[in-house]
Amino acid sequence: QVQLQESGPGLVKPSQTLSLTCTVSGDSLSSGDHYWTWVRQPPGKGLEWIGYTYNSGNTYYSPSLSSRLSMSVDTSKNQFSLKLSSVTAADTAVYYCARDRGYGVNDYWGQGTLVTVSS
Amino acid sequence: QSALTQPASVSGSPGQSITISCTGTSSDVGAYNHVSWYQHHPGKAPKLMIYDVSYRPSGISNRFAGSKSANTASLTISGLQAEDEADYYCSSYASIRVVFGGGTKVTVL
Numbered sequence: 001q002v003q004l005q006e007s008g009p010g011l012v013k014p015s016q017t018l019s020l021t022c023t024v025s026g027d028s029l030s031s032g033d034h035y036w037t038w039v040r041q042p043p044g045k046g047l048e049w050i051g052y053t054y055n056s057g058n059t060y061y062s063p064s065l066s067s068r069l070s071m072s073v074d075t076s077k078n079q080f081s082l083k084l085s086s087v088t089a090a091d092t093a094v095y096y097c098a099r100d101r102g103y104g105v106n107d108y109w110g111q112g113t114l115v116t117v118s119s
Numbered sequence: 120q121s122a123l124t125q126p127a128s129v130s131g132s133p134g135q136s137i138t139i140s141c142t143g144t145s146s147d148v149g150a151y152n153h154v155s156w157y158q159h160h161p162g163k164a165p166k167l168m169i170y171d172v173s174y175r176p177s178g179i180s181n182r183f184a185g186s187k188s189a190n191t192a193s194l195t196i197s198g199l200q201a202e203d204e205a206d207y208y209c210s211s212y213a214s215i216r217v218v219f220g221g222g223t224k225v226t227v228l
Binding site: 037039046047048049051052060061062063096098100103104105106107109110111112 | 122151153155157159163164165166167170171176206208210211212215216217218219220221222
């Protein structure tokens with residue numbers, strides 16, 4: 001059974017960098033069979049696609065976040081990560097990691113982690 | 120890239136059928152047969168219900184059905200049950216990137 005678990009600070013100060021890691025079990029990131037995705041949900045709002053990464057290092061980002069975004073994969077730890085710089089209160093959200101089996105089909109999701117941007 | 124358009128809420132009585140629409144453009148929903156639907160109970164992980172417009176993952180009830188016409192995709196839930204009360208999101212592949220709908224709250228009366 002594939003499982004994903006997000007981890008990282010729950011509180012980030014404005015203008016700093018938000019960093020999250022997703023640990024995957026039950027699948028190998030080095031296999032190259034899937035894309036690894038981040039999605040967020042601001043309080044009271046809908047889901048927003050952030051972007052995905054591939055074990056080759058290829059990344060694809062939401063145009064609205066691309067200038068502040070960085071994603072990477074660590075196959076040795078079976079983890080992938082997200083870094084979002086210069087955060088503001090608008091980046092407060094529950095952040096989910098997910099496995100994309102292609103064409104935006106996210107078949108396995110983490111439980112989500114709330115990140116609050118506040119001083 | 121704008122979000123796909125979904126109705127804010129849809130309701131129905133147990134046993135009834137409801138349909139949720141998801142309207143995009145010729146660059147996303149209309150261009151690809153890669154529309155997915157997710158069920159989201161607050162505080163839980165979203166759950167894939169439909170992919171590639173009309174395919175159900177293993178374990179998903181056949182009460183859930185997806186379709187598409189031009190730039191609009193639809194999710195129909197038949198035989199509505201209490202446990203179907205949740206938020207539903209559509210998403211579409213859009214040339215490398217993915218776009219979600221704004222979400223629809225389904226209420227079982």
